[in-house]
Amino acid sequence: MQTEPTTALDALRDGTTSLGIELGSTRIKAVLVDDDGTPIASGNAAWENELRDGFWTYSLDAVHEGLQRAYASLADDCERQWGARPQRIGAIGVSGMMHGYLAFDADGSLLVPFRTWRNATTARAAELLTAELGVRMPLRWSASHLLQAVLDDEEHVGRLAAITTLAGYVHRLLGGAPVLGPDDASGMFPLAPSGTEYDAELLAAFDALAARHGAEGLRIADLLPQVRTAGDDAGSLSDAGARLLDATGALQAGAALCPPEGDAGTGMVATGALAPGTGNVSVGTSIFAMIVLDAVPTGEPLDADIVATPGGKPSAMVHCDNGTAELGAWAGLFGQFAAAAGVTLAPDEVFAAMLGGSAGGSVDELVAYGFISGEHAIHLPQGRPLVARRAGADLTLAGFAKAQLLGAFGALRLGMQQLTDTGVRLDELVAHGGVFRTPGAAQPLLAATLDTPVRVTPSAGEGGAWGMALLARYRLDRIRGDERALEDWLLDRGGIDPGTVEQPDARLVEECAAYHERWQAALPLARLAPDVLA
Template sequence: MDRNSPIVIGLDVGTQSVKLVAYDPQARQVAATLGEALELASGDDGTREQRAEWWIDAIRACFSRLDPALRQRTSAIGVSGQQHGFVPLDRAGNVLAPAKLWCDTSTAAECDLIMDAVGGAQGAIATAGNPIMVGYTASKLPWTREHRSQAYAQLATILLPHDYVNFWLTGERWMERGDASGTGWLDVRTRQWSDAMIAATDPDRDLRPCLPPLVEADAMFPIATAIADELGLPRGVRVSAGGGDNMMAAIGTGNVSPGVLSMSLGTSGTLFAYAGQAMVDDEGRWAAFCDSTGGWLPLICTMNCTVATEAVARLCDFSTKRGDELLAGTRPGAGGLLMLPFFNGERTPNLPDGRGSLFGMTATNLTPANLYRAAMEGAVYSLKNGYDAFVDAGMRFEAIRLTGGGSHSAVWRQMVADVFGLPVDVPEQAEGAAFGAALQALWASERASDAGADLPALAAAHVRLDPRLSAHPHAEATAAYATQYQRFLSHLDAIRPLYA
């Protein structure tokens, strides 16, 4: 490794932590990976919030632990952030209130109010390509108007989490179209703000001046001198447009051309694929997002993935690090236990007021191991339910690329392969979103001097799969899961009326 070659840094501001990946593109090696845990403020009404300064403090902590020599070699930074969060700023750039997050379901009623103004969910899809799902940024504005009226009155700029980090780094306010399409205000067909959806959010106030300008995926901005000095970085560092964590994970898993299916197993679970045109579903079965490369990213999101397994681990007083070991004596189907793991409400299926349910309990099968497996299986079944919509629409895939915390687990990997009946591959760099942000920064840097710099070629060169972590479906397990999955769908249909 050339100790003088430039490096690029990817930051991922997630729900549970901030991660930093320092990547040496010349050596094609990750030079450092660092992380800092984050707090989450929760309420029984579905509130899920964080303070923006927590993200900045965590970023500072990561940089403080990064080798000063690596900091001095940094040429560019890319930022990934949890989608849909609402960071309200006043005219001076001060944060007015805690950031309501993607997993905040307290604004479910506001989703309906906005959609009613444009003819319901079908009207929203016809207008901008997406219904306003629980957690989307648009629903947080009328909630803030009602519950934090002073902050709403002073509101001058609407930012998403990754936009706010970019603002802190550069002093500039902007959005790129991938993350912007998760607000509910972007018409994904035209890739421009929808005046109708903005007006539906607040008919008495024009919110358009609060939205920052949209920039292209390869845009770059200079880091603020004071921030460069504070972090020990060269003053010539540039910051790329960045994007939502799913958009960055797509880049980090090489999902920048058709035919690749990526799955991220973290607090939430997501499935996404690249498309060269807008993929709008008339029934709203998936999110018709733009991506952060200039294309589109049809995406399935479940709000409960490791949320469910961690809840069981806390209940049974063991560490999730022991999860694979605990499950060694269990079999597909969890001894008959079936969990609908909707601890945070749910987006896929669309049950924002849903709650977790456990079925099939007997005196012998209710063990910590079976309970943990049932939580894991329920999370994967929710993703399979979304995947079925992709298949119904004619999409076909030959393998799944797995990223996120769940990709570290051999049991998660094998379970996904068996439930979906597809081989599972894992990129060498497990922190897909942070790595993708670094690769976007690298691509944008190359585009600055060569307009023809090709992102698919760059991804093919830098995203490498780890054959030791691959998993292939086992016919017997696939059959067992298929039976249990049908039970999942039956129980799902049975409980829908309870949370409609």
Template sequence: MNIVAGIDLGTQSLKAVLYDYEQKRIVAQASCPLDLISKEDGTREQKTEWYDAALKSVFEKLPCELRSQIQAVGVSGQQHGFVPLDKDGQALYNVKLWNDTSTAEECRILTDKAGGNAEVIKEVGNLMLPGFTAPKILWLKKHFPDGWKNVRYILLPHDYINYVLTGSYVMEAGDASGTALFNPAKRRWSRSLCSLIDEGLYDLLAPLIASDTKAGTVSQKAAGLLGIPEGIPVSSGGGDNMMGAIGTGTVSDGFLTMSMGTSGTLYGYSDKPIADPEHGLSGFCSSTGGWLPLLCTMNCTVATEQIRSLFGLPVAEFNRLAAAAEPGAQGVRVLPFFNGERTPNLPKGRASITGLTMTNSNKENICRAAMESAVFALKGGLDAFKKLGFEPKEIRLIGGGAKSPLWRQIAADIMNVPVSVPVSEEAAAMGAAVQALWCLEGGTPERIKSLCAEHIQLSKEKSAEPGNAVCEYEQAYRDYNEILGQLTPLYIHG
């Protein structure tokens, strides 16, 4: 067999797929759950030792005879997480994650030092948001100054897995552009923003490599640990959204990918740098050589899981109840800010259920409203894309939400765009595997497009077209935004 491996380090689990690129099929896959440290102040953290153990566990679950035939590896990882290591590669603190909102004060400090939002956007194409990496670095320096003095490597989660595999300290533009220390348009680190955190920070940042080049090769240590060949290439990898773009074929204009996982994201490929940070559209690079404007919300399946847990419902029963309610949930609205929120920028935001009356207060409506809320939150991204001239002919849906026929239809109706779903449910891991193949071939920017056309398949059975509920949802979306506008002052000052 001719096998490439794709690894995806997510918030809830670490997964790996083995893909036979001649037979065009996944021949094995495995996963391992990850824990989460959560605190009332918005802290969301994990530990590098959890990543190490999960990586080993996942590869041990894969057949030895297939592991031995792996020719290249690609890595996807949750974006923005801050992994500080000392000179020996040991973690100096927990990994602060993308959904950690405890750094709102650090964002304010850095924005003020930079001269305001406009100056930050000018320098890095984004606002300084709690989800990004830069405020996390300042947070560590402020709260653990002794640990900060020993920092030698500053990594993102996918870079950490690359480091474990190869011993190489490098970054690529896609994931780097989510740090708020990187200028996506110019594809270089921002010396001025680095200096606002620490005069020595710029020199600590990793060298940048091109998306189609390798981060390194599998070391003897990693080969022995995982049971894979020593010396095979490890591609540059990228953030989970960048790898999800490859895994859905969103590598050219015309398509948008919407990911409905713990977070919600909406992104599309562009041949030129595009950003609209004031409306939540971050200016990122892709991991294929172009750009990937992206909107991210911190609460997607979080909302449905919290409501499901509140009612003590199995997944199937939750879906049945939601399906029994009418589109628009009879006026019931959920604001799903269980983790605070990034878009809109409300780190102190809180979840709420509104619109309840004597006649519509039932589980069916609340369950459906929770599902609808996740898509309402992402529709603002679609509006921002359209203002920039994007007219998507299709949305490619991935993540846990893509598994639900009801959620697929809700997405098609609210967005009023046809929805399709890739055959592989592990789009980020699959994207990492295809990028690994691209690296193995020594490909060109055009080759990644043809590789996606060859290897990314869409499911005919899981597609959804906009239906009769489109008009109902246009009104419901207006209601959602009106409620959001009324409650936002509470979140800003709360």
């Protein structure tokens, strides 16, 4: 749906726009929407994590600078398109990479560098918590990071006053209350069945476990942000927050802030996958699938994380630490080759040339592992990217690209199979991420890999920040008296395009199954690589 210039200008002048900001692994993205939820401007800023003292991290300076660059890019886009820069905004929402560990003292000072979801240093804590609490506790969850700091007798534990996620931190910078939406909160600590608060029994069990390991005075409930569901009050943009976003000083304070969320929750909103039996797959630096459940399965813990939708419904999350980053590295190499040959190609053109024929490529004698970091889904502590083929086998661009895509989906396939084997209902998946901007490549391969219909919408490349902008818009409508549930409210958003559905192709399903059998059989190569490539 195209927004008429007068509509966009009116929204900008009246201050009724809504802004979504998402801090992803490689980009900070900002999207501004009008009253209907249709994007009218966007901006972004690139950034990269760094390995410091054994931990993957981003500095807080990089967070602040990245926010300003992303917002400045959005304001420039507004001026180019509509001849005006935002001065007032109706509502703002912040999303970020889920999980991880940001720890602060009583003065608000950061105690240790931000530990991102990518760190796999919490294996012992996660194992103890899973056994003690009786629910699956992933390595990347904030509670696992906290207990590991206790186990390692880290000095900062005694000075802790608050822990939060990246989205929660930025939300506070903007003037927000110490809260998180259900999706992001559920990546810190398990929620109660209501989806609106942490599980009190499990909180007590955590405290008891921490006490047995020397942290007798620790009360995790005192450290966690409060849970607020979509549409709830989460504060308003302060003067300092406005100056942080807009270094020019043009942006005024006062915008309503909605509960900050994780990037999984924003993907659910952007794809409209909020009803039981639906789900979405986000493919980027990491890969995760979110499946909305009819109810939380009983019995043995699932080999998946139980999280929540922004409205508090239970969801199963299959998270893989590695996605298409290695594919992006190869695209960069091919771009350099093109430049050396005298041809200048934009990144999307490189991907189109690389992936365009991948669905028809042969991978009979080829396997690829894009393990930039360790992969908890297959218990791999460290990663080294690899490509292996039988001697004498043909090496084609289509087959190489296909192997990279299927390799990126390998760990996801294992996790999704475990879910469906336990009876979790899945009718359709909606996929999003930049790799889906190349038509006819990743979508049919993902559908065949998971043997499930896969929908891709026109917003597939930019879904997260737009999903957060929709949550901000929902907060604004709630202030105006709209009490509809989020999934009902989304049905009226004109900016949502249903996209196209790819049904699993029987031949590709068989081919992908054979590839992934070889991929699993050759995993010892990936396990050996960190030892010989230290």
